[in-house]
Amino acid sequence: MSSTLIIIPTYNECDNISLLMNGIEAQAPSCSVLFVDDNSSDSTQEEIQRFIDAKPDQVFIEKRSGKLGLGTAYIHGFKWALNRGFDQVIQMDADLSHDPKYLPKMIAALKAAPLVIGSRYVAGGGTKNWSAIRKVISRFGSIYARIILQLPVKDFTGGFNGWQAATLKSLPLDEIKSNGYVFQIEMKARALRAGFNFHEYPIIFVDRQIGQSKMSSGIVYEAIWRVLTLRLKLAAVQGKKITGRRVGL
Ligand SMILES: Nc1nc2c(ncn2[C@@H]2O[C@H](COP(=O)(O)OP(=O)(O)OP(=O)(O)O)[C@@H](O)[C@H]2O)c(=O)[nH]1
Numbered sequence: 448m449s450s451t452l453i454i455i456p457t458y459n460e461c462d463n464i465s466l467l468m469n470g471i472e473a474q475a476p477s478c479s480v481l482f483v484d485d486n487s488s489d490s491t492q493e494e495i496q497r498f499i500d501a502k503p504d505q506v507f508i509e510k511r512s513g514k515l516g517l518g519t520a521y522i523h524g525f526k527w528a529l530n531r532g533f534d535q536v537i538q539m540d541a542d543l544s545h546d547p548k549y550l551p552k553m554i555a556a557l558k559a560a561p562l563v564i565g566s567r568y569v570a571g572g573g574t575k576n577w578s579a580i581r582k583v584i585s586r587f588g589s590i591y592a593r594i595i596l597q598l599p600v601k602d603f604t605g606g607f608n609g610w611q612a613a614t615l616k617s618l619p620l621d622e623i624k625s626n627g628y629v630f631q632i633e634m635k636a637r638a639l640r641a642g643f644n645f646h647e648y649p650i651i652f653v654d655r656q657i658g659q660s661k662m663s664s665g666i667v668y669e670a671i672w673r674v675l676t677l678r679l680k681l682a683a684v685q686g687k688k689i690t691g692r693r694v695g696l
């Protein structure tokens with residue numbers, strides 16, 4: 448059986464950890480879980496430690512010195528997974544926006560596709576409890592990235608995705624410095640530009656109920672110009688190669 452690691456970056460998520468872990472243990476009991484925590488000032492680390500104490504071979508934490516950003520937290524986790532020989536990786540948020548109920552199907556889809564994107568913008572997907580403005584910004588973000596990068600992904604900005612280890616191995620992880628939404632866009636764009644096919648699996652994204660969002664309007668404005676620079680960067684690095692295609696299952 449192939450081994451799967453679920454990577455979860457955390458910053459001040461103490462009230463979400465046990466709900467999330469209960470969901471993961473119910474839906475994906477054979478998966479390992481790695482938290483990458485950026486020195487949360489609440490009791491997040493203590494909450495995680497309770498699960499590590501119960502399953503020290505299956506639940507892990509990497510503690511970083513301070514809030515260094517979502518993108519570098521994932522890069523740290525991806526390298527950790529590759530060094531330990533996991534076959535596939537799932538990335539998801541701690542705030543219960545990404546429902547563990549989708550894990551079995553997303554993990555199964557990774558058998559057929561090197562990249563599985565949890566997608567709000569394919570049939571069956573969507574968002575719950577989002578304001579109209581949040582919906583517009585998110586939709587616009589993915590359409591903008593699709594047009595600028597000329598790649599056919601419908602949900603570019605989502606952070607609930609699965610990766611075959613071989614896909615991650617072939618990406619220049621040390622060169623990926625972006626954060627937040629742009630990190631999610633850059634990872635997908637790089638995988639497609641490296642020729643990997645993708646599957647978009649429909650998910651309903653639920654707005655966080657507990658804890659504070661770390662996103663701000665500044666991050667949205669930053670994303671707009673960073674996607675433009677990403678386009679130039681990818682064009683310079685990879686030329687006009689064949690890109691990955693959408694695959695059904
Ligand atoms: N390690 C680490 N985790 C982070 C950092 N920033 C955010 N996170 C985590 O990354 C995940 C996504 O962050 P959110 O604040 O929920 O961002 P978002 O989902 O885009 O925004 P909302 O939809 O408003 O919640 C959560 O699990 C956070 O705890 C960071 O700097 N370091």
Ligand SMILES: [Mg+2]
Nearest residue numbers: 540542544655
């Ligand atoms: Mg969130």
